Amino acid sequence: MTSLLRRSGVARLANRRLTQLQGADAARFIQAVLTNDMKLVTRRGDAIYGGFLSTKGRVVGDCNVLQLADDAFLLDYDEEVAEPLMKHWKRYKLRMKLKIEDKTDALSLYATLPAVVDEADAALPPSAKALDELQTLNPGDDTVLYADPRGDHFGVRAIVPADATLNVPEGFETMDTTAYLDHRIALGVAEGKELVDGIPLECNLDLMQGVSFRKGCYVGQELTARTQFKGNIRKRLVPVALIPSEQQDVVKTLLELAFKPFHEPSHGALRAYLADSKGWKDGKAPEIGDKIVTTGETKAVGKIFNVGKDVSSTLAMIRLGSLFPSESDGETVPIMKFSTQDGAFHAVPYQPSWWPQLDLKTGKMLL
Secondary structure, X not given: OOOHHHOEEEEEOOOEEEEEEEOOOHHHHHHHHEOOOHHHOOOOOOEEEEEEEOOOOOEEEEEEEEEEEOOEEEEEEEHHHXXXXXXXXXXHHOOOOOEEEEOOOOEEEEEXXXXXXXXXXXXXXXXXXXXXXXXHHOOOOOOEEEEOOOOHHHOEEEEEEOOOOOOOOOOEEEEXXXXXXXXXXXXXXXXXXXXXXXXXXXXXXXXXXXXOOOOXXXXXXXXXXXXXXXXXXXXXXXXXXXXXXXXXXXXHHHOOOOOOEOOOHHHHHHHHHHHHOOOOOOOOOOOOOOEEEEOOOOOEEEEEEEEOOOOOEEEEEEEHHHOXXXXXXXXXXXXXXXXXXXXXXXXXXXXXXXXXXXXXXOOOEOO
């Protein structure tokens, strides 16, 4: 069977909650608590991504905001952060003219999972055709289709009535939430509880078009603004391929890959390894919380936040000083000699293709 990263599919995201916010103050309320700018959504089908922060500037949860009508918005978010998000919203709702209503049982959320590697191990660019094809196949007013607001590489999302069926283009397979998990981890995309208590910019909310630095005040914005305008970002969540240490032929091939974009020609062997990997079915699996170290040393340079199921990739928070060149070493690119702390896996961090250009000295996105 062709591996996940070489196939295109559609998955119903049963692990996501759907909540409608409706009322005269709906947009004003979201604007006051979301990291992104509600002025970017102006009509039905417009969507933005963003996070909700505590008063200390730490992530409570993240979501997509989809406009349904002038006074109605649908928020989709991971079920594992549903309770803290609901408490957060009710805390700040106060006397606003706003109704918060759970729509999870009434609606279904689907996401396309575009293939990212072809049969020749080349990286596939994002395609703009899927949205047009889905709109042609699903013309009814009760279906809302929109490009994932985090970026072109993340496919299309669809909201349909729970008792309806989404018609999908030829060549798209039916997939499940495990495939969705593996797909986003391979892409280096964190969601839900992986972000909780994190600093928004370390969690890449800015790189996923989820933070506005030009809007007015919102809950928790002080730390984010201070980091962007006065500080440095010293670590970020990145995807990390893990190779069992006994597979020395693969380890040797991937040992000296620099931290460059996934689509770079130099990363063909890495793409082939991930596309053809089978997860951890044949041996020991890494665990959330495992440390990543420079091989032969004990000081951690990162920590695993989540682990793929059927793809040999993980999400890890890694110190950028270990990945990018620095002035102190003559601007040489660091060699990727990393492993898990127990030595069971060789670790290869790689830069997601969807990342915009970063300032290597500050770790910040170039605006």
